[in-house]
Amino acid sequence: VHSPSRSLLPRPPPTMTSPPKQDKQSLCVDILVGGHVQAYVDFFYLTHRPEPAASGERAAASAAAPDQQPQAPASQLAFIKNKLTEAEVARRQGDTRAVFGAYKQLANLFSQQLDDHKTAVYFWEKCNEIARLTGDTECEMEASRALGIAHEALGDTKLALTYYEKLQRLTADASASDDEKKAWVLLYNANVVLAEAATAAGDLHEALALRQTCLNAATSAGDKELIGKAHYEMGQAHERLRDLEELYKAIKHYEPYLKICEELGDDAGQGAACFALAQAHQRLEDSSRSQAYLQRFLEAATASGKLPMQAEACCSLGVLYNTQGDFARAVEYLERFFDLARQLGDKHMLDKARAYLGIARGNSMLPEYQHLVTTDLNALLAWKNRRVPFVKTQ
Template sequence: MAEAEVAPEPPAPPAAPEEATQLAEAPEAAVRHQAEETAVAFPSDEDLMEVEEADMKPEKPDDRLLKVKGLDKQQLCIDLLMVGCVQSYVDFFYITHRKAPPKEGSSEEVKDVVIPEETLIFLKETLEQAETARRLRSYLQCYESYNSLAEFFEKVPDLKSAMYFYQRCADVAAEVDAWESISKANLNLGSCEEQGGNWQSAMQYHEKALEIATSADSLPLQIKAASRLTTVCQVLAEQCEKDGQDVEAAQLYERCLSSAQLSKDAALEGSACHKLGLSKHKTGNYEQAVELQKQYLEICRIHEDRVGESAARAALAQAFEATGDTPEAIKQLENLLSVASEAGELKAQAGACLNLGILYNSRGNHEKSVELLEQHFDLARQIGDRKLIDSARVVLGMVRGNGKLKAYINMVNNDLEKLLKWKSKRATLDS
């Protein structure tokens, strides 16, 4: 009677981190034993013959692997164990057994992500190179291998896996105190968090990158980290403003300014001054607001930024008006009107005309006030904003009415005949 064939055992699960450490330190026999437990079957004699024939021809390692009959994830896992790269085996297993995101409203079973053979080989070989280099204390090659994997997953995009390998880069660099490389890794980790919308975590990574780059006296990295940190802090500050947390927003804008100054980017520094100045104005610190807007104005004038200069003068006018310095506020608004006209900024011109008209009206200069508000009304019509047009019409009508109020009261009290003509024939009050 023929003996019954014994079914092969199912593949074993990936080694846990503790097991991986033990396997890494085990002799070759232990590694081979683990491979035998994991594998369903080694390649057949026919497969090996095909490989030997293929080896006779000059070709790339990738081509050889692709021609192995029945190439799959399991075989590549075995190959990693056979060369003693246990940590790479664990990484490769989990990467290649990721589940595809479920489709909305679908009841189908979630399956593993489908990975092309070329990508499988790239992952396997790069992981093997990284672990082998780390074992041989070849820091640069190990760092570059893990960085290649991180960049690959960032482009996919698979941010979780990308961050996993960027963290590996940081760990490898830390082993040899390569501070610039540690800073780069943290900068990349922060960028991944930005892409995921995790702004608080991104800020922490960029702060660490900036601190290390500054300590290492690496100016290019310092500039890059400071620039990213400025952007992230600004996003967080704007979120605080939306939530009504003005004090917290001001603190974040201060962090924006300090990092922008380290970025050596004048435009970034000017914008940070402007944002912080507006925040200080909102929290009632008008003197600080004035100083910050003056800094912004100076930067804009040096770089001939007419649009920025318009914004700076508008903010300065508001700050001076809040401090009670009306003449200086009027001066800034008149300059704003001139600059905005040169820059073709209709909204800035309209805002300047409106504020100037109101200020002149409060100082009793009725004719100048009406002239400016009429200009404001014309600009509103050019802009085409219906709400702005309606608002401009109302303000102009009120100021015109206030200007004639004294004449109307005098007519009611002293000139009955003129009052009747005004009521019956709509004669003007000045006639």
């Protein structure tokens, strides 16, 4: 009996090389085997945070532990491990730019993809320290800007402001005009947030001081649109102080805002400026100027095509003419206000327009009514019984 040939015997399946494991434990071991101690420490803390609460417990957990940070997804663990080891190797070799680049990529991962700004701050602080120690102004500016944005995202606007102020100083020293303008814009935006918070808290004098800082920042940035907005908000801040002298100061800010809006062709801004000026002059009992600005407000509102602005302008003009005793014009503008309210479908505005128009029409008919009461009782009864229109007898 012949033994079968070796070539005819079934061959064992080829051995497959299994891919390296990507779980936390295996990656931690890989980092330690490679001798990257600092990378291991960072990776361990990043990957061994408390697990996020289940959906039913999330609200209670967030209240009890507001600083709890999200877990990095498994798909990103290898990337995090590689960047941490790259940073440690580059540090040993004295390549500070490579260290900065690795930490920057990690910071961007946590802020932009994982919405974990607290961890992003940790890596941006490392970047900032490296740039500061090596005298790398360009990298220090980038880190300062990113730290300001991250702290704003975390709700700490005051701390963000310190980084923006540092950024502005760095850009000024480096004569980087474009970067300096961007730094002033960031300072403007941060101070706007603080001013709004001060206003909401009722600290109106602090809000006014912050609005002045906003105006200074906008002026330094050379941004006309921001300068205009800052002037408008300064005017509003002065008005909130409820003092006659503050009204005059408010007008001094509304006027340049109007001029800037005219230069930029901003119809909506022109309307807002004219309305603010009209209201201020009306409070100062200067009806002629108030009326002139309201007419300009209506023109700007019509040019912008914004019906709510047109309605506001017509309402204000109607009320002003009614106050002045020009009831025919009051009725004219309040009828337009009523029509615009119907077009907008705003029930509250429609009720207001109906009431104002009724008052104006009543005022316009009052002289004839008084004449009939005193001279023509039959005509008065005819109007009362059958709504026969008044006919004023000579």
